[in-house]
Amino acid sequence: MSGGEKNENHEDVKKKPTKGEKRRGRSPSKREPIVDIEDIMFSIDKVQTMRSSLLDWYDLSHRDLPWRRLDKGQPETRGYGVWVSEIMLQQTRVQTVVEYYKRWMHRWPTVQHLSRASLEEVNEMWAGLGYYRRARFLLEGAKLIVKEGGEFPKTVPDLRKIPGIGEYTAGAIASIAFDEVVPVVDGNVIRVIARLKAISGNPKDSKLVKQVWKAAAQLVDPSRPGDFNQALMELGATLCTPTSPSCSTCPVFDHCEALSISKDDSSVLVTDYPAKGIKTKQRHDYSAVCVVEMLENRGTSELKQCSRFLLVKRPDEGLLAGLWEFPSVLLNGEADSSTRRESINSLLSKSFGLEPKKNFEIVIREDVGDFVHVFSHIRLKIYVEHLVLRLKGEGSKLFRKQEKKSISWKCVDNKVMSSMGLTSSVRKVYDMVEKFEAEMISPSRAVATKKQRATSTNLSCRSC
Template identity: 60%
Template sequence: MDDLIGSKAAAAITTANYKRPRRTSRNQTHQPQDSMKDVVGSKMEAEAAVITTTIKKRPRRVRPTKSKPKEEEEALKEVDMEDLGFCGNEILEIRAFLLEWYDRNQRDLPWRRICRGDDEDGSDRRAYDVWVSEVMLQQTRVQTVIDYFNRWMHKWPTICHLARASIEEVNEMWAGLGYYRRARYLLEGSKKIVEGGGVFPKTVAALRKVPGIGDYTAGAIASIAFNETVPVVDGNVIRVVARLKAISANPKESVTIKNFWKLAGQLVDPSRPGDFNQALMELGATVCTPLNPNCSVCPVSNHCHALSLAKQNKSAQVTDYPTKVVKSKKRHEFSAVSVVEILDGQDMIEELQPDGRFLLVKRPDEGLLAGLWEFPSVLLGVETDLATRRYAIDQFLKKSFNLDLKKSCTVVLREDIGQYIHVFSHIRLKMYVELLVLRLKGRKNVLHGKPESETKAWKSVDSKALSSMGLTSGVRKVFSMIQKFKQNKSEPIPGKARKRKTPSS
């Protein structure tokens, strides 16, 4: 049982008291809460026969044996989780208690205010709202998402409105949410749906064919908007189910994840699948939290095996489930970032003024931060000194934009601004930031024309336009460093002495 009960809990459980999974019988002293007796009593009588007997299988008794090959261990782990399926009465009580709790305690969120429509237009509108909200909520806190969702819906109230948007507009709206691939998939998916007639797919199978919609998002849309009886499994659901069944198998392994989907599928209420899925996720987000679960107010605490084990053994805790997985170390990368500002006109200016145009480069359409705009930068293999970084930037500017710092322009200012560390999910990027102020010779400003590089898309914008663009938080941080440097700069730019006022006679 080590894979499923955990080393702490295993010591507290004897073979005798684990022969049969704990379940509530009508003849036992435990009864549903008083407010739910009428709801659950007759419903269990009528629906218990519908629950298949396959989920009532008696757990296999695992005896200590010699170590098994990895393949056999994985197979055993899968069988054990299947054996820990929910039984008929347990399913009915969890459904009833959880839905009653959700009806009384659900948070007031804008994407839940959309009226459920019986007509096709109403269902499609709800599907669109669910889609956008669920995509935004991936890897992002609810409080952060609320404002983004409201602004998004004000600009693109329907999927047809979104399909007419440009990627630049979408990125501008998304700026600050991170994981920008999500925004691109929303746009691509909306275009495909509109091109196919504008009718939202209504089943998980059909939704999975839309770019960017995976199992989780498909299940959320199908159950919440179209009442399909399908599960939804995210981190919150995994945590709740793992504690209900005291499952300590690695929640990141594919076999374990598949079994969590099966267990969640057993629980879904066929009469209110969307509400039930939201209730399960809500429970994980607000009560059954990762570090401080509030078991005293949990509506299904009587069915929680993790809580039962914690009461039996002081060394066991509810937070032992699911198993903590050691995160892989982030890859360290380094880059030289040059904020290139092109000054207009021929006259040298005394001090830094926001009258130049900034050079922006578009990232490739695939990979990290695909299709987004950034300042010219060069990835470095390792940490390097200032001279090496500047040489790399000089070569990049010359190759990509025909900007030769010695021949085609005058360097008005080149200042090392500082360093900034930007953390992605799997990368720790250290950026060395410089400000490079240039004045082109011969009044030839190539930045006002078309890009001369066939493979590198670029544009030049003034500071006002740059501030309103959909830039990543990393690029915004770099620009903020530049603005702060300019504000604190008191010395004049070399090239022209400060004029002194002549005393009046």
């Protein structure tokens, strides 16, 4: 495993260490750890006392979360609610998920309701949570369940057939909603068990993870499997945290080998277990975004009287699939303003038939600024440009002809733009443009502009 196995053929090895010595050696931060991951099972006596201690603690101390208030007497509804919560909680903090979860369940209270939604509606509801593929999997899963009769799957094998449901999520739903006696293992559980057994290996090592699943299966309480699994995860999330564990208030501290070792050796810390994983290096990308705003009025004094923004739909596969954004192009590294504008001009011409001077008049074209948006594996620097234009002569007709092309786009007015569910990066781009426009006019005019935006849909605006 990546933590490093002891090479018994090395000339410095004089004897084979015992299993206890392997775990209770010096701090894993001070030498390459030696871990016997075959020996992480618990004794029968420890299993019984740990179950009791964890459940008693959970009953008194668990966080009051909306998905934990679901009626146990309605397993179908509970199964759907737990499913939604588990998908939302992937890669997202609990505090962030709570309000999203409430809004989602209010709009789509059952799997049947969700199955009738569109991907665009789901993406708008999801906007801001990130990792949008999760939302698409929820919708696809709901449609599949309804197509096959509408009964929510209750066992791990059946749940695994649903798009986006892996081993962990299937175990969580099956145990919490349907009392199936199965384990769940997430990052919190791996950390807790690694500390209980003083395992200093890489928490992402497949062999270690497989053994943790076996240990978790041994621990799970057969009478309250869902509560026990939540207790184990809750312990990792609230007390047995990565950097600041609260060992003094832990309900199973007296069973923790990492704590016992740290008490005997001050050079060893509980946080040495498990080993720190190596983070994947982020890729650095660069993008030019153009907020294209088309005017309908003939004067420049009332720019916001009637205008629309051009939005483009991303491909149905890949990063941020199926979501709406402003026209953008990827750049080959850092680029100056003229290079970015050339790239944007090429995009507008090829995709929309829009060409400066030829079929539209530039009213405003300014660089608004830039910012860095971080994805899990990409650090994207975004340059923002604001282009206000007025179509000339046959330009409007030419623009409408582009509907036959493969690229999907639409034009929305100010009110729609402000209320749309947009990704956090697209929303930031729009906010930057709004701030830029506000700074172009006097403070007294800024208030009037906002009022015009609120009533813009009542004006006579032609579609693109």
